[in-house]
Amino acid sequence: MIEHKSPEDIERMHVTGQFVGQVLAELGDLAAVGVNLLDLEHHARRRIKERGAESCYWDYEPSFGKGPFRNVVCLSVNDAVLHGLPHSYKLRDGDLLTMDMAVGIDGWAADSAHSVIVGTPAEEDLRLIEATEVALEAAIKVAQPGNKLGDISAAIGAVAAEYGYPVNLEFGGHGIGRTMHEDLHIPNDGRAGRGWKLRPGLTIAIEPWFAAGTNKIVFDPDGWTIRSADGSRTAHSEHTVAITETGPLVLTRRPQSNKGLEDRRESSATGR
Template identity: 80%
Template sequence: MIELKSPAEIHRMHVTGRFVAEVLSEVGRLADVGVNLLDLEHHARGMIKRRGAESCYWDYAPSFGKGPFRNVICLAVNDAVLHGLPHDYTLRDGDVLTADLAVSIDGWAADSAHTVIVGTAAEEDLRLIRATEEALEAAIEVARPGNRLGDISAAIHAVASGYGYPVNTEFGGHGIGRTMHEGPHVPNKGRAGRGLKLRPGLTLALEPWLARTTDQIIYDPDGWTIRSADGSRTAHSEHTVAITEDAPLVLTRRESENPVTRGASAGRPATKNA
């Protein structure tokens, strides 16, 4: 079901979105060489509990998962990109870490993800992360009344193609509001001018994710963590966005975030302190 939100409801989602951004910023700050993923999980749990928020991931049990998810944040390293199950892994120099978080406050959800590099950054990893960030900003730019869902999908695919990265269509963005996953599904590849017409009040979690050399995925034995099928590194950028009468409103923008300029030759370094 697709539910349009009132300005007051979007404001309540924005409250949640600011908190999601705060937690992700803190996790990114703490991610360092020698830090265990379980330490990051427990830190996120503490922040959520103190805020009185509710994890959208705890007990999440979709058809593609293996049993209920019993963590509050997804943490994926290197070739892992989606639904990363926190486990006993100590971060190493040069690791690529994706943190993905969705919580609900007073009945309204927000969802966001970003990828950082721990320690020494390889240029090819910076480039991959930047591609997802540019794709996300391009998607946000066209999330305006009168455009169509296909315009968002096409914008993401255009940036990925410009960088030479393949695009997986099995997992993409989605509607969000009273629950983490609402309609519509937002593929990361599509045709401009097609699909649902965008209207004020529509709230979407837009999430381009890429693997360097494949659009195929595999699952870990844990039944949750999704990796690139060929072991190539990955990156994932996501924001919850509200379509308004005026400009798109990003509900999960991090304070330290400097939105990239599409097509720029150089941007902010995607390190853990970015």
């Protein structure tokens, strides 16, 4: 069932989203050469506990995956892009790190992801991250009341095509609100003018992710970490967005940071 939230519900989700954005910004600033992924995981755990929040990932057990997820943040490095299982790995110069986090506060969830370069960036990696962030901004821009879900998918696919990256349709955006995953799947490519009509009160997670060389994926033996099938680099950007009478409202906007295209400029997509 698709639930349309009241303005009061959206404001509660905004509180959660601001916390998620803040913690992701902190993790991005902490990600440096020599830092262990487990240090980032433990920082996120501390912040969630301090806030009295609940991780949406802890004990998450979908049809894929090997047993319940027993971490609070997904940390994916280089060719890994989704559901990266935190483990003892010290970040190296030039690593491309994707951080994905979802929490609930007072019964309302928010979900966001952010890719950064550790140490010295390669131009091709910066371009890949830029593509996901430009695609996210384009998708947010068309998330207007009266438009269709396909307009969001088409906007993401158009940016991918412009940058020359293939698109995987197995994993994409989703509805969100009282739980991390609610009805509505939002593919990262599609046809404009098709699908569910966007109405005020709809809350969704929009999450373009691309691999540089393929649209095929493989799973690690851990049953969680998803990688590009050809070993090419990957990047992922995600925001929780509410459709309102006056347009899209980004609920997980991060405070300004030194890392990431989106953090260096305010999106022109919403004017918020």
